[in-house]
Amino acid sequence: MSELILPDITASVPDGGLPIGEAAAACGLTVDALRYYEREGLTLSPTPRNAAGQRRYGVGDVRWLAGLAMLRGTGMHIGEIRRYAELARRPGTEAERMALLEEHRKRVLARMAETRRHLAAIDLKINAYRDVAASGSKGVTT
Numbered sequence: 001m002s003e004l005i006l007p008d009i010t011a012s013v014p015d016g017g018l019p020i021g022e023a024a025a026a027c028g029l030t031v032d033a034l035r036y037y038e039r040e041g042l043t044l045s046p047t048p049r050n051a052a053g054q055r056r057y058g059v060g061d062v063r064w065l066a067g068l069a070m071l072r073g074t075g076m077h078i079g080e081i082r083r084y085a086e087l088a089r090r091p092g093t094e095a096e097r098m099a100l101l102e103e104h105r106k107r108v109l110a111r112m113a114e115t116r117r118h119l120a121a122i123d124l125k126i127n128a129y130r131d132v133a134a135s136g137s138k139g140v141t142t
Contacts (some may be wrong), residue, residue: 013058020035027069028073074108082102
């Protein structure tokens with residue numbers, strides 16, 4: 001069994017679903033972002049509404065939205081997320097979804113490598129400033 005990567009944010013979703021504010025908060029989104037995702041066609045299906053016409057997000061909706069938030073957090077562009085959502089709505093597209101995620105993974109790994117190089121440069125600068133501070137000199141370190 002695979003390890004759960006995202007926190008189980010759906011454990012507290014009641015049978016009637018969550019209102020938009022609670023669903024957005026559970027997924028780490030703003031209400032505006034969640035509405036944007038809906039307008040852009042990024043949800044798997046239209047969001048159900050209660051008798052008063054208010055949005056109600058069920059467990060599946062919240063899980064999907066949390067996944068979208070994760071993809072955006074890793075830098076996936078909205079166009080790619082839209083394509084992923086389009087594919088996810090159609091059975092038999094698992095290979096295409098996997099290919100899309102594999103390409104995105106390559107970009108994420110490249111950004112991580114670049115971030116590690118930048119972090120190493122920052123660490124060198126910090127150590128240089130520590131050396132200057134420890135020696136009591138007023139040398140300038142760039």
